[in-house]
Amino acid sequence: MSEPAQGFEPIEQLSDEEVALIEHECAHLPDRQSAAIDAMMIVQKHRGWVSDASLAAIGRLLGMSVAALDAIATFYNRIFRQPVGRHVVMVCDSVSCYIMGADGLARDIQKHLGIGYGETTPDGRFTLLPIVCLGACDKAPTMLVDEELIENVRSEDLAAVFGRFE
Amino acid sequence: MTQAPLTERIDRHGHVGIDDYEAGGGYAAARRALREMTPGELIDLVKDANLRGRGGAGFPTGVKWGFVPQGDAAGKGPKYLVCNADEMEPGTFKDRYLMERDPHLLIEGMIIGAYAIGAGVAYVFLRGEYFESHRALDAAIRDAHERGYLGRDIFGSGFDLDLRIHGSAGRYICGEETALLNALEGKRAQPRLKPPFPPASGAWGRPTIVNNVETLCNVPAIVAHGAEWFRDLGLTDDAGTKLYGASGRVKQPGLWELPMGTPIREIVEVHAGGMQDGYKLRGILPGGASTDFLVEQHFDLPMDYGAIAAAGSRMGTGTMILMDDSVCPVDLSRNLQHFFAQESCGFCTPCREGLPWIEELLTDIEEGRGRPGDIELLEKHGGYIGAPGNTFCLHAAGAIEPLSSALKYFRADFEAHIERGGCPYRTGPVKRVGMGTR
Ligand SMILES: Cc1cc2nc3c(=O)[nH]c(=O)nc-3n(C[C@H](O)[C@H](O)[C@H](O)COP(=O)(O)O)c2cc1C
Numbered sequence: 213m214s215e216p217a218q219g220f221e222p223i224e225q226l227s228d229e230e231v232a233l234i235e236h237e238c239a240h241l242p243d244r245q246s247a248a249i250d251a252m253m254i255v256q257k258h259r260g261w262v263s264d265a266s267l268a269a270i271g272r273l274l275g276m277s278v279a280a281l282d283a284i285a286t287f288y289n290r291i292f293r294q295p296v297g298r299h300v301v302m303v304c305d306s307v308s309c310y311i312m313g314a315d316g317l318a319r320d321i322q323k324h325l326g327i328g329y330g331e332t333t334p335d336g337r338f339t340l341l342p343i344v345c346l347g348a349c350d351k352a353p354t355m356l357v358d359e360e361l362i363e364n365v366r367s368e369d370l371a372a373v374f375g376r377f378e
Numbered sequence: 379m380t381q382a383p384l385t386e387r388i389d390r391h392g393h394v395g396i397d398d399y400e401a402g403g404g405y406a407a408a409r410r411a412l413r414e415m416t417p418g419e420l421i422d423l424v425k426d427a428n429l430r431g432r433g434g435a436g437f438p439t440g441v442k443w444g445f446v447p448q449g450d451a452a453g454k455g456p457k458y459l460v461c462n463a464d465e466m467e468p469g470t471f472k473d474r475y476l477m478e479r480d481p482h483l484l485i486e487g488m489i490i491g492a493y494a495i496g497a498g499v500a501y502v503f504l505r506g507e508y509f510e511s512h513r514a515l516d517a518a519i520r521d522a523h524e525r526g527y528l529g530r531d532i533f534g535s536g537f538d539l540d541l542r543i544h545g546s547a548g549r550y551i552c553g554e555e556t557a558l559l560n561a562l563e564g565k566r567a568q569p570r571l572k573p574p575f576p577p578a579s580g581a582w583g584r585p586t587i588v589n590n591v592e593t594l595c596n597v598p599a600i601v602a603h604g605a606e607w608f609r610d611l612g613l614t615d616d617a618g619t620k621l622y623g624a625s626g627r628v629k630q631p632g633l634w635e636l637p638m639g640t641p642i643r644e645i646v647e648v649h650a651g652g653m654q655d656g657y658k659l660r661g662i663l664p665g666g667a668s669t670d671f672l673v674e675q676h677f678d679l680p681m682d683y684g685a686i687a688a689a690g691s692r693m694g695t696g697t698m699i700l701m702d703d704s705v706c707p708v709d710l711s712r713n714l715q716h717f718f719a720q721e722s723c724g725f726c727t728p729c730r731e732g733l734p735w736i737e738e739l740l741t742d743i744e745e746g747r748g749r750p751g752d753i754e755l756l757e758k759h760g761g762y763i764g765a766p767g768n769t770f771c772l773h774a775a776g777a778i779e780p781l782s783s784a785l786k787y788f789r790a791d792f793e794a795h796i797e798r799g800g801c802p803y804r805t806g807p808v809k810r811v812g813m814g815t816r
C-alpha cells in the first residue's frame with residue numbers, strides 16, 4: 213500500500229480520458245476547485261484508488277495543493293487513499309440491520325473471507341468495510357458488493373454470493 | 379382523485395418509464411405551471427397546501443421558497459435548487475424507493491420548484507451508494523431532455539433548466555443542508571454558520587433551496603389537484619400523504635404511502651402485519667436513528683409532525699425502527715452512538731470528543747464494566763452535548779435524542795447491566811467486530 217517515502221513528488225500523468233472527464237466537470241462549475249471531489253472520484257474510477265501521485269496530478273490540473281486535496285479526500289468514505297481489492301464488500305452495520313443480526317453476519321463474513329474490516333484478501337480479490345445504512349432496512353441485513361445491493365443476506369448464502377465475484 | 383399521489387404509478391407499473399408517467403398525466407402539472415402560473419402563484423399554492431419538508435425538520439416548503447429573492451433583488455448570477463437525496467439516516471429507505479421506481483416524479487417536482495424560485499440550475503445531491511437510483515435518474519433525465527422537458531425553453535415557456543446529478547463521496551453529515559452545499563462546492567462537508575440561510579446565500583454564495591426527495595415529489599400533484607385536495611388527504615392538521623416505513627422484527631417490513639397522521643399502531647399492526655411470533659414490541663424510533671424513542675403509551679398517536687413532537691420525539695423521516703424484546707436497549711444505544719460518533723464532522727469539541735466518549739461508556743456498561751453513577755453521567759454529559767447551541771449543527775442533538783429517551787424508558791435495563799456486571803440479554807461473552815489492523 214505504501215508510497216515510496218522519497219524526498220520528491222512522484223510525477224504521474226492523468227490519462228487523456230481522465231483529463232477530459234475532469235474538464236467536463238469544470239466546464240459547468242463556477243471555479244476549478246469545485247471539481248475537486250468529482251476529479252478524485254473520476255481518477256478512482258479509473259485506478260481503483262487515489263494515490264499521492266494522483267493527488268499531485270489532480271492538484272496541477274485544478275490549481276490546488278496536495279494538502280488541500282488530501283484534507284478533502286480523507287473526509288469522505290468513498291475516496292480510497294490506499295489500494296483496495298478487485299471487489300469492495302460493504303456490510304451495513306446500522307441499527308435496523310443490527311436488530312436483524314448484522315453483528316453475527318459480519319463475523320461470519322469475516323470468517324468466510326478470512327479478513328477483518330479494513331483489510332484486503334491476500335489474493336487481492338475482496339476488500340471488506342463496514343457501511344452506514346444502505347437504505348434497504350426493510351430487507352435487513354444488507355450489504356453492497358461493488359455496485360450491487362444484496363438484501364436479506366444469510367450466512368448460509370455467503371459462498372454463493374461471493375462466488376459470483378471473481 | 380388519487381389518494382396515493384406518490385406511489386400510484388409505482389403500484390401500477392413497478393418501474394415507471396416516461397411513457398407510463400405521461401400516460402398517467404405526468405408532466406401536465408409542470409406544463410401548466412410554467413405556461414400559466416407565475417412563480418408567486420406557485421409559492422402561494424404550496425404554502426396554502428401546507429406542504430412540510432419530508433427530510434426530517436418539517437419546515438413549510440412554500441414559506442422556504444418565499445425566502446428566495448426574486449427579480450432584481452436576487453442580484454446577478456444563478457440561483458440553485460438542490461434536491462437532498464443523501465438519505466443516510468439509519469432506518470430510512472424512502473427516497474431511494476421513489477428515485478428508483480418513479481424518477482420522473484422527482485424531475486417534474488424539480489422543474490416546478492426551480493421555476494417557482496427562478497433557479498436555472500438544479501442538482502440532485504445523491505448518496506454515493508445509490509447506484510440503482512443513479513442509473514434510473516440518469517436515464518430519466520435523458521428521456522426528459524429528449525422530449526424538451528429539461529434544457530432550453532421548456533414547454534415553450536421561455537424557462538431554461540439544467541438538471542445535474544452530483545454523486546456524493548459519502549458522509550452522513552452531507553445530508554445537513556449547509557454541509558451539503560460545501561460538498562457540492564467540492565469542499566469538506568462541514569456545516570456552515572447560519573444565518574445566512576441558504577435561500578439568501580447558498581451554493582457558491584447564491585440563493586439556494588434545498589429540499590428532500592419526497593418533499594419535491596409531492597409538488598406535481600399539488601399543482602394538478604390543488605391545495606385543498608392536498609390538505610384534505612391528511613387525517614390531522616398536517617397535509618398530504620406520507621411514505622411510512624417499518625423495519626425490525628415485524629411480519630412484513632416495508633414502505634407504505636398512507637394519509638398523513640395515520641396512527642402508529644395501524645402502521646405497525648395492519649401494514650407491517652404486527653410483530654413476528656414470539657417477539658414483543660418494546661419501543662420505536664419513529665423517524666430514523668436521530669429521533670427519540672416512543673413506547674407503548676404513545677402507539678395510538680397519529681404519525682404527524684405535531685403529535686409526535688408533543689410526545690417528545692420527532693416524526694423525522696417517518697420510517698420507524700422497531701425494537702423488540704430480544705434486543706438489548708443498551709447495546710442498541712451503543713450501536714446508534716457508534717454511528718453518530720463515527721459520522722461527526724469533527725468541527726466542534728462536544729460532538730467530536732463527546733460522542734466517542736459516550737460510545738465508550740455504553741460499551742463499558744454493555745460489557746460489564748459499568749459503575750454506579752454511569753447512568754447519571756450519561757444523562758449529564760448527554761444533556762450537555764445535545765443542548766441546542768452547544769454545538770455548531772444539529773448532528774450532536776440528533777445523536778442524544780435516542781440516548782436520553784432510552785435512559786428514560788429503558789432505565790431498568792441500564793441499571794441491570796451495572797448491577798449484574800454484564801448484559802442480561804447475552805449468554806456467551808461479548809465478541810465484537812472491529813476494524814482490522816491496517
Ligand atoms: C445531521 C443531519 C443529516 C441530515 N440528513 C438529511 C438527509 O439525508 N436527507 C434530507 O433530506 N435531509 C437531511 N437533513 C435535513 C436537511 O438539513 C434539510 O433540513 C432538508 O434537506 C430540507 O429539506 P425539506 O425541507 O424538504 O425537508 C439532515 C439534517 C441533519 C442535521
Ligand code: SF4
Pocket residue numbers: 551569721722723724725726727729730769770771772773774
Ligand atoms: S455538531 Fe458535530 S457534525 Fe455538527 S458541526 Fe459540530 S462536530 Fe460537526
Ligand code: FES
Pocket residue numbers: 304305306307308309310344345346347348349352353354468469470
Ligand atoms: S440499517 Fe441496514 S440497510 Fe438500513
